[in-house]
Amino acid sequence: MADPDKAMDSAGLTNPRVREYVRHWAEITGADRIEVVSAADDARLVAEALDAGELEPAGEGRYYSRSYHKDTARSEERTIVATNDPADAGQYNNWRPASEMKPLLEGKMRGALVGKTMYVIPYLMAPPGSPLDQFATGVELTDTRTVVLHMIRMARVGVEFVNDLADPDSFVRAVHVTGELESLGHGTPDDQRYFVTCADERTILHFGSSYGGNALLGKIAHGLRQAAYDGWASRSFLGEQFMLIGIEDRQTGRTYHVAGGFPSASGKTNLAMMQAPDALGDRYHVTFYGDDIAWLWVDPDSGRVLALNPEYGVFGVAKDTNEATNPNALHSVDPGTGAIFTNVAYNPATQEVWWEGKTPEPPADVTGWLDWKGHAIADREPGDDAPWAHPNSRFTTTLANVPNVAGDFDDPKGVPVDAIIFGGRTRDREPLVRAITDLAEGVYDGLTLGAEATFAAEGVDGQLRYDPMSMRPFMSYAEGEYAAHWLRIIGAATEQPIFAHVNWFQRDPDDGHFRWPGYRENLRPLLWLLQLKNGEVTGRETAVGILPTEEELDLTGVEISRADLDAILSIDVDRWRQEMGFREEHLKQFHGLPDEIWEAHRRVAAALEAADQ
Ligand code: GTP
Numbered sequence: 001m002a003d004p005d006k007a008m009d010s011a012g013l014t015n016p017r018v019r020e021y022v023r024h025w026a027e028i029t030g031a032d033r034i035e036v037v038s039a040a041d042d043a044r045l046v047a048e049a050l051d052a053g054e055l056e057p058a059g060e061g062r063y064y065s066r067s068y069h070k071d072t073a074r075s076e077e078r079t080i081v082a083t084n085d086p087a088d089a090g091q092y093n094n095w096r097p098a099s100e101m102k103p104l105l106e107g108k109m110r111g112a113l114v115g116k117t118m119y120v121i122p123y124l125m126a127p128p129g130s131p132l133d134q135f136a137t138g139v140e141l142t143d144t145r146t147v148v149l150h151m152i153r154m155a156r157v158g159v160e161f162v163n164d165l166a167d168p169d170s171f172v173r174a175v176h177v178t179g180e181l182e183s184l185g186h187g188t189p190d191d192q193r194y195f196v197t198c199a200d201e202r203t204i205l206h207f208g209s210s211y212g213g214n215a216l217l218g219k220i221a222h223g224l225r226q227a228a229y230d231g232w233a234s235r236s237f238l239g240e241q242f243m244l245i246g247i248e249d250r251q252t253g254r255t256y257h258v259a260g261g262f263p264s265a266s267g268k269t270n271l272a273m274m275q276a277p278d279a280l281g282d283r284y285h286v287t288f289y290g291d292d293i294a295w296l297w298v299d300p301d302s303g304r305v306l307a308l309n310p311e312y313g314v315f316g317v318a319k320d321t322n323e324a325t326n327p328n329a330l331h332s333v334d335p336g337t338g339a340i341f342t343n344v345a346y347n348p349a350t351q352e353v354w355w356e357g358k359t360p361e362p363p364a365d366v367t368g369w370l371d372w373k374g375h376a377i378a379d380r381e382p383g384d385d386a387p388w389a390h391p392n393s394r395f396t397t398t399l400a401n402v403p404n405v406a407g408d409f410d411d412p413k414g415v416p417v418d419a420i421i422f423g424g425r426t427r428d429r430e431p432l433v434r435a436i437t438d439l440a441e442g443v444y445d446g447l448t449l450g451a452e453a454t455f456a457a458e459g460v461d462g463q464l465r466y467d468p469m470s471m472r473p474f475m476s477y478a479e480g481e482y483a484a485h486w487l488r489i490i491g492a493a494t495e496q497p498i499f500a501h502v503n504w505f506q507r508d509p510d511d512g513h514f515r516w517p518g519y520r521e522n523l524r525p526l527l528w529l530l531q532l533k534n535g536e537v538t539g540r541e542t543a544v545g546i547l548p549t550e551e552e553l554d555l556t557g558v559e560i561s562r563a564d565l566d567a568i569l570s571i572d573v574d575r576w577r578q579e580m581g582f583r584e585e586h587l588k589q590f591h592g593l594p595d596e597i598w599e600a601h602r603r604v605a606a607a608l609e610a611a612d613q
């Protein structure tokens, strides 16, 4: 067994409570070696991972990794929030008593690191010095070197973040064990995987995966689930699955900030890395603050809602990322960036990577190419058109590599939020944008956010899989309380952000094409929204919010048909009336939902009843 004190002494880790925690888990896991890591260890760890075959070279200063084939995404059904109060159980958080889950996980982790190294990763989820610092510190313990390398890219890592805590005990205890992936019974009744956040004890215990959201505990488990819980328990902030951008208007010299919740794989990274369309690029510039998580609070001095991105990097979807859709994403993983690609296609001879949509066609010469499972493309049976890359293949890169990163992305004081938007993949009914000026209606809109059910067979036709504020997989306490907390936090601002629902994904029912070109063009409805907030345009009132008129929306250079434009700028009253029934059922599941939310629902329903066809 390792000597934890020796490892911590030599790394200069002095926080007595962290030392106690490391000793405790070193004993339970039986680790042979302990290594305390800092960001400065990156080059050495990369070299070790290359040597061990855990990473492969992907061109100058870039790396490739392949997962176990059943371990390629978060597993919502194996994810649990455990606390000591049954009242914390909600519709989506999969609540269990902490007294049941802690011993179970401890049992799985006991002896799991015999013969292995336990890496100790002290981290900070926030730019240092922010008003939310007390919620941002954590120490992840992991048995997996590539998890360390991802954490160094995705969070600020080093002993300096834990040594001088005002309260030495105020850090999240985040324990991760990958285990023996082949023998975990993925998807069987005997599934051994457990991803547990013991929220009221600020302890995270994840067993059975080395995939991003399951293994980089600073990100999803701490940055979202734990932060959402802490923000509520302390009545002080919101932790949300939000992107965060700046929009600079060079003509007026003003910069606006927009935060937005979109369910997983619904366009946050793409929106945050957006390049203004050519026709607007001289005047507007979009800057990147964050693409997956934002923490929001109210500044008592200015009365504004402020937001920051607690992360230090991007863990982005590779599929369909190309020069046209998202040049900034492509250049954020250029040679020399230290980027890591996971589960894309790889050519060891040329060290190239490829994914569906990177180019219109896959490389014509398939010599040397391996699909994401490591099988040679050249050996495929004729007609085998399985994707080369896993649909959830990802790239990992630090924020500083993102070409449009905001100059002040590292500023701990946060940025004032002008607008909060929600959007999901909705093939009909939802227009391009509808603005909402009332707080309760904005929160109601977030709570009824949804995306198309992935499998038609699972859902009622036209019914969404609701994903409140895009937090369904990350919800850590009961939804009624969650809604009340939103009203409380944003309601404390003296300058309210404007709300909006956006939809880039409406389709033509006949041939299925996207009615709106999306990607870079998405700036246009956002500019309209900010003009509406400034009183520069008035829009058109409807039962479900204010829509832009065609004249108000700057469409210079957009190629869109008359039929498509009419469809995305109008309301289908019949479909909306049907939707209100689904929403009612959805909201009824939440106990303790504030009256303001029900009143908002009834106002919208009544307006729809009164609306013309
Ligand atoms: P997570 O990292 O899972 O939280 O996802 P995300 O919300 O950041 O989604 P991301 O930006 O990675 O986009 C997911 C997929 O949606 C990608 O394949 C994109 O190409 C596609 N996508 C993003 N924006 C648009 C758009 O405006 N229009 C269309 N048609 N597709 C888009």
Ligand code: SPV
Pocket: 073, 074, 212, 213, 214, 219, 220, 263, 264, 265, 292, 315
């Ligand atoms: C998501 O799934 O929403 C992500 C990626 O942002 S991860 O949670 O890491 O899978």
Ligand code: MN
Pocket: 241, 264, 265, 292
């Ligand atoms: Mn996400």
